[in-house]
Amino acid sequence: xxxxxxxxxVCKSFYSLKxxxxxxxxxNFTIKKGEIxxxxxxxxxxxxxxxxxxxxxxxxxxxxxxxxxKVGYMFQKDNLLEWRTVYxxxxxxxxxxxxxxxxxxxxxxxxxxxxxxxxxxYPKELSGGMRQRVALLRTLVLDPDILLLDEPFSSLDYxxxxxxxxxxxxxxxxxxxxxxxVTHDITEAIAMANRVLVLTKRPSTIKAVFDIQLDLKxxxxxxxxxxxxxxxDYFNLIWEALDIHE
Ligand SMILES: Nc1ncnc2c1ncn2[C@@H]1O[C@H](COP(=O)(O)OP(=O)(O)OP(=O)(O)O)[C@@H](O)[C@H]1O
Ligand SMILES: [Mg+2]
Numbered sequence: 414x415x416x417x418x419x420x421x422x423v424c425k426s427f428y429s430l431k432x433x434x435x436x437x438x439x440x441n442f443t444i445k446k447g448e449i450x451x452x453x454x455x456x457x458x459x460x461x462x463x464x465x466x467x468x469x470x471x472x473x474x475x476x477x478x479x480x481x482x483k484v485g486y487m488f489q490k491d492n493l494l495e496w497r498t499v500y501x502x503x504x505x506x507x508x509x510x511x512x513x514x515x516x517x518x519x520x521x522x523x524x525x526x527x528x529x530x531x532x533x534x535y536p537k538e539l540s541g542g543m544r545q546r547v548a549l550l551r552t553l554v555l556d557p558d559i560l561l562l563d564e565p566f567s568s569l570d571y572x573x574x575x576x577x578x579x580x581x582x583x584x585x586x587x588x589x590x591x592x593x594x595v596t597h598d599i600t601e602a603i604a605m606a607n608r609v610l611v612l613t614k615r616p617s618t619i620k621a622v623f624d625i626q627l628d629l630k631x632x633x634x635x636x637x638x639x640x641x642x643x644x645x646d647y648f649n650l651i652w653e654a655l656d657i658h659e
Contacts, residue, residue, distance in 0.1 A: 415445065415446055415481065416443045416444065416445055416479070416481070417444055417445060417446050417480065417481050417482050417558070417559055417591045418442075418443065418444040418467060418478075418479070418480055418481075418559065418591070418593075419442075419443045419444075419477075419478070419479040420440045420441055420442050420443070420466075420476065420477075420478055421441060421476050421477045421478075421479075422439050422440075422441060422475060422476035422477075423437060423439070423440040423441075423466065423473045423475070423476035423477070423478060424437055424438055424439060424440075424473060424474050424475040424476055425437040425459070425462055425466065425471070425473050425474055426474055434615070435615065435616040436458075436459040436462050436615055436616060436617060437459045437462060437463065437466075437473075437616065437617050437618070438616035438617065438618045439476075439618055440463070440476070440617075440618060440619065441619070442610065442619060442622075444591060444593070445591070446482075446558075446589065446591055447589045447590075447591055448591055448592070448607055448608060449582075449585060449591075449592045449594065449605055449606045449607050449608075450592070450593050450594070450606055450607070450608045450609075450610060451593075451594045451595075451596055451601070451602035451603075451605060451606035451608070451609045451610070452593060452594070452595045452596075452609075452610050452612065453595075453596060453597065453599060453602050453609060453610070453611055453612070453651065453655065454611060454612030454613070454614070454617060454620075454655070455612070455613075455614045455655070455657075456597075457614075457615065458612045458613065458614050458615055458617040459612065459615060459616075459617040460563070460595045460612065461489055461563055461595065463595075464486065464561045464563055464593065464595060466478055467480060467484065467559075467561060467593065468484050468486045468561060469484070470486075480559070482557075482558035482559050482591070483555075483557045483558050483559065484557055484558075484559045484561060485552040485553070485555055485556075485557025485559070485560050485561065486552065486561040486563075487548050487549055487551075487552040487560075487561065487562050487563060487565050488548070488563055489563040489564050489595075491536075491544045491545055491547070491548040492548065493536040493544055493547060493548060494536070495535060495536050495537060496535075497535075497536075498532070498533045498534060498535055499523075499528060499531050499532050499533070499534055499535075499536070499539070499547050500519070500523075500532045500533060502536065502547055502551055503519060503522075503523075503547060503550045503551045503554055504519070504554070505551060506551060506554060506555045507554065507555065510555070512555075514554070518554075519550075519554065520532075522550050522553070522554070523550070525580065526546045526549075526550060526577075526580075527543075527546070528543060528546060528547065528550070531543065541568035541569075542568055542569040542570060542573050544568070545565065545566070545567075545568050545569060546577070548565075549562075549565055549581070553584065556588075557590065558590060558591060559590065559591045559592070559593075560585065560590045560591070560592045560593070561592075561593050562592065562593065562594045562595065563595045564595055564596055564597065565581070565594070566578060566596075566598075566601065567596075567597070567598075574601075575635070575636060578601065578604065578605060578635040578636070579634050579635050579636050582605055582634060582635050583634075594606060599648055599651050599652060599655075600639065600644075600648065601635075602651065603625055603627075603638065603644055603647045603648060603651070604635035604636075604638040604639060604644075605635050605638075606625055607624070607625055608622060608623065608624055608625065609622070609623045609625060609647075609651060610622055611623070611651060611654040611655060620654055621650075621651075621654040623647060623650060623651060623654075625647060626643070627641035627643050627644065628641060628642070628643060629641055
């Protein structure tokens with residue numbers, strides 16, 4: 414299978430009057446088409462920076478990054494435009510790119526995510542979870558090949574989170590999108606991903622990689638994944654690799 418993302422010896426620092434923040438140190442990894450890779454690591458270690466590099470928003474100081482396909486990015490903060498309705502937020506990307514939108518498709522997505530009633534509402538009228546769903550739809554509507562999700566479910570309540578995880582997983586699988594999911598939730602990483610990268614604290618590099626194979630009898634969904642006997646073993650391994658006392 415072809416590599417869609419390749420990092421070779423990537424280093425990144427930020428500079429300010431207070432000095433240098435050395436964020437990423439020698440990051441090396443490849444991601445193939447259709448993979449779902451979860452990234453976990455201590456707060457502030459550079460996970461969002463990694464997605465910013467993949468999206469091309471920022472450039473590495475050293476090393477090379479190769480990306481072979483179109484990238485869609487759902488930011489950690491939802492960045493909804495307060496003066497545009499839900500519908501106008503979702504169609505922002507196509508509008509900028511001067512692509513015609515399929516309104517029927519958008520209505521189906523709105524329906525699916527329980528947002529139909531709010532199509533012409535403004536972001537300030539939405540709950541945190543609804544805002545996050547709008548941000549996700551805005552990313553999906555451009556049909557990217559590579560999906561970058563920065564803590565996409567973090568402001569959802571527990572039950573909504575479990576159902577939205579299943580929905581998104583289904584979309585990702587059906588459309589064979591390559592996905593990088595940044596999360597603080599170890600169970601979410603195991604339930605969604607086929608590979609989990611654990612990062613060290615700053616300057617961050619890859620500390621451990623886990624290939625997730627859950628031996629499920631039925632076809633995998635994030636919900637069913639939690640029933641696998643191996644789930645708890647992966648949880649313990651990743652917990653240990655994260656080593657909060659380090
Ligand atoms: N544009 C920037 N300018 C200066 N420093 C930055 C910039 N972006 C990130 N940093 C610094 O780089 C480090 C990594 O930030 P980043 O947001 O990538 O961490 P993170 O792993 O996503 O954290 P969290 O888990 O809290 O979301 C932090 O110390 C942050 O202050
Ligand atoms: Mg972050």
